Amino acid sequence: MKTLYIDTHLFDIDIILFENKRIIARKTVENERYNSIYLVSSLKEVCPDKEFDEIVVINGPGSFTGVRLGVTIAKTLAYTLNKPIKTLSYFDLMNYSSDDSNHIFAISDGNGYYIGEYDQHLLVKDYYYLNNNEYNIFKESNIIETDVVVDFNKVLEQLESVDSVNPHLVKPIYIKLIGVEK
Amino acid sequence: MKDVYILAIETSCDETSMAIVKNGHEVVALTILTQMDTHAMFGGVVPEIASRMHAENITIVLEDTLKKANMQVSDVDAIAVSYKPGLLGSLLVGIEFAKTLSYVYDKPLIGVNHLIGHIYANNIDDRLEYPLLALVISGGHTELAIMKDDYDFELLGSTLDDAIGEAFDKVARVIGYPYPGGPNIERAALNGNNSYPLPKPVDDDTYNFSYSGLKSQVINLVNNEKMRGHEIRKEDLACSFQTVAVDELCRKLSLALDKTGIKYVVIAGGVSANKYLRNEIGKICDKFNAKLYIPRFLYCTDNAAMIGAAAYPLFLKKEFKDFSLNAESHGDLV
Numbered sequence: 104m105k106t107l108y109i110d111t112h113l114f115d116i117d118i119i120l121f122e123n124k125r126i127i128a129r130k131t132v133e134n135e136r137y138n139s140i141y142l143v144s145s146l147k148e149v150c151p152d153k154e155f156d157e158i159v160v161i162n163g164p165g166s167f168t169g170v171r172l173g174v175t176i177a178k179t180l181a182y183t184l185n186k187p188i189k190t191l192s193y194f195d196l197m198n199y200s201s202d203d204s205n206h207i208f209a210i211s212d213g214n215g216y217y218i219g220e221y222d223q224h225l226l227v228k229d230y231y232y233l234n235n236n237e238y239n240i241f242k243e244s245n246i247i248e249t250d251v252v253v254d255f256n257k258v259l260e261q262l263e264s265v266d267s268v269n270p271h272l273v274k275p276i277y278i279k280l281i282g283v284e285k
Numbered sequence: 286m287k288d289v290y291i292l293a294i295e296t297s298c299d300e301t302s303m304a305i306v307k308n309g310h311e312v313v314a315l316t317i318l319t320q321m322d323t324h325a326m327f328g329g330v331v332p333e334i335a336s337r338m339h340a341e342n343i344t345i346v347l348e349d350t351l352k353k354a355n356m357q358v359s360d361v362d363a364i365a366v367s368y369k370p371g372l373l374g375s376l377l378v379g380i381e382f383a384k385t386l387s388y389v390y391d392k393p394l395i396g397v398n399h400l401i402g403h404i405y406a407n408n409i410d411d412r413l414e415y416p417l418l419a420l421v422i423s424g425g426h427t428e429l430a431i432m433k434d435d436y437d438f439e440l441l442g443s444t445l446d447d448a449i450g451e452a453f454d455k456v457a458r459v460i461g462y463p464y465p466g467g468p469n470i471e472r473a474a475l476n477g478n479n480s481y482p483l484p485k486p487v488d489d490d491t492y493n494f495s496y497s498g499l500k501s502q503v504i505n506l507v508n509n510e511k512m513r514g515h516e517i518r519k520e521d522l523a524c525s526f527q528t529v530a531v532d533e534l535c536r537k538l539s540l541a542l543d544k545t546g547i548k549y550v551v552i553a554g555g556v557s558a559n560k561y562l563r564n565e566i567g568k569i570c571d572k573f574n575a576k577l578y579i580p581r582f583l584y585c586t587d588n589a590a591m592i593g594a595a596a597y598p599l600f601l602k603k604e605f606k607d608f609s610l611n612a613e614s615h616g617d618l619v
Contacts, residue, residue, distance in 0.1 A: 143384035144608040171340045179385040182344040281333045
C-alpha cells in the first residue's frame with residue numbers, strides 16, 4: 104500500500120511517499136515563498152513512476168496560494184490516475200500527533216494565526232483566524248501550541264478511517280476572510 | 286505529417302478554459318467556464334476569488350473538454366498553458382495543473398504568452414499571412430506591432446499610460462454603467478450621438494497611444510456637469526468617448542499601413558469584440574486595400590483555443606518548458 108502525501112499549506116513543500124506506513128521517498132523545500140516552481144519537480148523526484156494507491160493532501164489552513172496549488176496538483180493526480188484522495192487539515196495532523204487530549208493549536212501565516220480548539224481530540228468549534236493583536240491578547244489566557252512534531256505513524260493510522268472524496272470536490276479551507284467578504 | 290493535437294489551458298483572468306486544437310488550426314473541443322457573474326457582484330474581477338474558482342473547477346473543465354473531444358489526455362501530443370500576462374494567482378492554478386498533466390502523461394509542456402494567443406486566435410478559422418500589422422487591444426494592452434513571421438515581432442508603439450480596455454471600464458464606471466464596462470459602453474453608444482467635444486489623445490506621428498488624458502477629460506466633464514446641476518446625457522457621452530478612443534486606434538493604424546505598405550492586419554484582445562471598432566478598422570483596411578483578420582466572436586474573449594493555436598508553432602520548434610515554469614503578471618509582445 105503506497106500513500107502519496109502532499110503538504111504545501113505554508114511556504115514549505117513536503118512531499119512524501121509511504122509504503123506500508125514507512126517513508127520510502129521524501130522531498131522537502133523549506134521557506135520558499137515562490138514554491139510553485141519546485142512543486143511538480145519535487146513530486147517527480149519523489150514518485151518518478153507515478154505508482155501509488157492513494158493520495159492525501161493537506162487542504163489548509165495557511166497560505167491561500169500554497170494550499171490552493173497543493174490541492175490543485177493532488178486533485179489533478181487523483182482524477183487523472185483514478186486514485187482515491189483524502190484530505191486532512193494541518194490541525195488534524197497536529198491533533199493526531201499530540202498525546203494530551205486538550206489542545207489549542209495555532210498556525211501562523213505571518214500576519215496572524217489560524218486557531219483550532221480541541222477537547223478529548225475532538226474539534227470544539229470551527230477553525231478561526233486571529234490577527235497578531237488579537238492573538239497576543241488570546242495568548243495571555245490560553246495555552247497554545249504552535250509547534251507540533253508530526254507523528255506520521257499516528258496520522259497514517261487515523262487516515263485509515265478517513266473517507267476518500269470525489270476529486271472534483273476537493274477544496275482548500277481558507278477560513279480567513281478576504282477584503283470583499285468583510 | 287502526423288496530426289498534432291494540443292491540450293491547451295487558459296486561466297489568466299476570470300475564465301477557466303480548456304481546448305484541444307488540431308494542427309494549430311482546428312478546434313476539436315473547447316470549454317469556457319466564465320466567472321463573470323460572480324465578479325459582477327463586486328464590480329470587477331477579484332483576484333483571490335478568481336484563483337479559488339479556477340482551483341474548484343479545473344478538473345471539471347478538463348472532464349468536459351475530453352468528453353466533447355471524445356479523447357483522453359494520453360491521446361494529445363503536448364500540454365500548453367498561458368503563463369503570462371495575467372493575474373498571478375489565477376495563472377498559477379493553470380500552470381501547476383498543466384505541469385501535473387505533463388508529469389502524469391509524459392507530454393511536453395508549452396508556455397504561451399496569452400497576448401500572442403489573441404493574435405493566433407485569427408489562425409483558427411483562417412490562415413495568417415506575413416508580414417502583418419498586429420493591433421493588440423485589451424484591458425491590459427494597447428500595442429501596435431509588425432509580425433514578420435511566427436513569433437517574430439517588431440513593436441511600433443504602445444500606450445504611454447492606460448490600456449484602451451482599462452479606459453473603457455473606468456469611463457463606464459464614471460458614467461454609471463456596471464461591470465463589464467466595455468460592452469455596456471458599446472451598447473449605450475448605439476443610442477447616443479457624438480455630441481460631447483473630447484480632445485484627441487496623442488495627435489502626433491508616433492505609433493504611441495494614450496488613454497489616461499481622455500479618461501480624465503470624461504471624469505472632469507461628468508464632475509463639472511454635476512456641479513452645475515446638469516444631467517449627463519449618458520448615451521451621448523458613451524458614444525463620444527468611444528468615437529474618440531477608436532479614432533485614435535484608426536489614425537495610428539492608418540499611419541502604419543501607409544508607411545509600411547503592409548497588406549494584412551490583425552486585431553486581437555478583448556476590446557476587438559467591440560463591433561463599432563471592428564467596423565471602423567474595417568473601413569481603414571478597405572481604404573488601404575489590406576486584409577483584416579478578425580477572430581470569431583467566440584475566440585475574441587479569453588479562451589483556450591487560441592492558446593492551442595499559438596502553441597502549435599512552438600511545438601514544431603520544440604520550444605518546451607520544464608517544471609520550473611512560473612507565472613508572470615506582465616508580458617509584452619516583444
